[in-house]
Amino acid sequence: MAKYAMVIDLNTCVGCNACMAACAIENQTPAWDTEKWRTYVHDREIGAGNNVQRRFFPRLCNHCDNPPCMSVCPTGATYKTDEGFVLVDEDRCMGCQACAMACPYKARVNITYADVRQGEEFYGSDYRRTSPSVDKCSFCDHRVEQGLKPACVETCVGESRMFGDLHDPNDPVAQMVASGVAKPLMPHIGTKPNVYYIDDLKWKWRG
Amino acid sequence: MEANITYETQQFWTWWFAIYLYAGGLGAAILAVTFLTDMYLKPHRNLVLWGAGSGVVLLSLGSAMLFWHLLDHMAAIHIFNPLALFNQSTAWIAWGTQFILWMMVWGVLYAIPYARVTPLLQRTPVIKTILNWPIVVKLGDIEEHHRKFFGWLAIVNGTGVAVYTGLLLQSFPAVALWANPGVPLLFTVSAFSTAMAFLLLLMYTILHEAEDDHIRVLYERTDLVLISAELVIIFSFFFYLQRGPESAMKSWEILFTDMGWLIGFIGFGLIVPFFLELKGVIKGWTSHVPIIAASIFVLTGGYLLRHYFMYAGVYAYPW
Structure with missing residues (x-):
């Protein structure tokens, strides 16, 4: 059984936001609302004076092995598959937002009745969603099941995002995680996340 | 990698959720206290009717707040199924919903025999009809034969609601203000303290009634102990947050630099009623006004506690 994970190399992310766009179109998220992304690339300046550089930090659901969003979900709408995908059953989700409160990675997004109506206009007859829910990244499980990569990985121009199987010792993603080069976010919280980051090593002081 | 930290409070559960927590804890504790009083201190028809009525109204108000803010109201049907407890035993909202529902059921059942002999209710058009339905008469008879059994069912569920309001916040691991064992304790103590205040207000x-003086005295003393306990818990929160992880320190900065929290909640919600009730217990008051004022302060403070707790929870994001 595969166990999927993502590695994000912060050294090669150029902040083009193509991952956000690809995800939005692939998963029909509310592209009209700048607050509602399944994945988001933070953009910040570090340094001081003439030594200021822009840095980018993509984030998404970490598909935790111990997901607090799942344990607090009262209806069982949030669940985890054997392959490690943390998914939302839209029909069971009543939108209490406890999952959003529990998530340490800000990975939950409210899809409202208004968003569903807007989605029907924006995406037309292809629109798949029928009810509101507290949405999240699915690691594009529908693509992975077909042997494809998640949309954000497929589109990443800097190959910053990598997707693979942690149970396959020959998979580069598994090797990066096993070597400790790629590290999880906030492991002290105990969520056991499956998104790993290679630290930004480009920055050096040019004083 | 985590050198850059962004601190954020949340916008998902705000003032309306504070009302849910407040009304839930208060209503449940009122019901539990009035039923205990009726069973073990003095059979008291009016107190039970007010307790059951207030409990049901407050819990309905709180539940309505949550329901109104759900994203998909129809999907709420899944949470009403008691089997949700088995499917989602780690989700406190699942437990809380069942506690709330069953507390209202047992609470109403407990009050039926009293309601049936209350002239005002027997004159009220719709209620009069319902109280005389054969099924309600039968349920009232069953309840009278198993009074303490139904009473304790309501009390256990009511206490469960009060504890649940704190356990719910405790289950969010990223926020140091919430994810600690002090929160269920604080919210439970606060729920029963506000219930005492509500009942004192009611009984003054x-x-x-003059013959209820011993009940009022007991409530005043109990409330004094509960306010003292709450002050101790807040005192320990002060130091835990001040020296805690970054998320905790940010919450400390929000809470302990805000006049609403300091003067509104700690000052008028706890310290002032503490001294008003302390004097009442030690020397007594010649007027009821100080205890009535103390009760209003405690009730207001109870809401402020939950309001500030919702707004002061800080997430520390590594970006």
Whole structure:
């Protein structure tokens, strides 16, 4: 059984936001609302004076092995598959937002009745969603099941995002995680996340 | 990698959720206290009717707040199924919903025999009809034969609601203000303290009967102990947050630099009623006004506690 994970190399992310766009179109998220992304690339300046550089930090659901969003979900709408995908059953989700409160990675997004109506206009007859829910990244499980990569990985121009199987010792993603080069976010919280980051090593002081 | 930290409070559960927590804890504790009083201190028809009525109204108000803010109201049907407890035993909202529902059921059942002999209710058009339905008469008879059994069912569920309001916040691991064992304790103590205040207010105004003085004295003393306990818990929160992880320190900065929290909640919600009730217990008051004022302060403070707790929870994001 595969166990999927993502590695994000912060050294090669150029902040083009193509991952956000690809995800939005692939998963029909509310592209009209700048607050509602399944994945988001933070953009910040570090340094001081003439030594200021822009840095980018993509984030998404970490598909935790111990997901607090799942344990607090009262209806069982949030669940985890054997392959490690943390998914939302839209029909069971009543939108209490406890999952959003529990998530340490800000990975939950409210899809409202208004968003569903807007989605029907924006995406037309292809629109798949029928009810509101507290949405999240699915690691594009529908693509992975077909042997494809998640949309954000497929589109990443800097190959910053990598997707693979942690149970396959020959998979580069598994090797990066096993070597400790790629590290999880906030492991002290105990969520056991499956998104790993290679630290930004480009920055050096040019004083 | 985590050198850059962004601190954020949340916008998902705000003032309306504070009302849910407040009304839930208060209503449940009122019901539990009035039923205990009726069973073990003095059979008291009016107190039970007010307790059951207030409990049901407050819990309905709180539940309505949550329901109104759900994203998909129809999907709420899944949470009403008691089997949700088995499917989602780690989700406190699942437990809380069942506690709330069953507390209201047992609470109403407990009050039926009293309601049936209350002239005002027997004159009220719709209620009169319902109280005389054969099924309601039968349920009332069953309840009278198993009074303490139904009473304890309501009390256990009511206490469960009060504890649940704190356990719910405790289950969010990223926020140091919430994810600690002090929160269920604080919210439970606060729920019963506000319930005492509500009942004192009631018994010094609407239900002001001279023969109930011993109940009022007991409530005052109990409330004094509960306010003292709450002050100790807040005192320990002060130091825990001040020296805690970054998320905790940010919450400390929000809470302990805000006049609403300092003067509104700690000052008027705890310290002032503490001294008003302390004097009442030690020397007594010649007027009821100080205890009525103390009760209003405690009730207001109870809401402020939950309001500030919702707004002061800080997430520390590594970006």
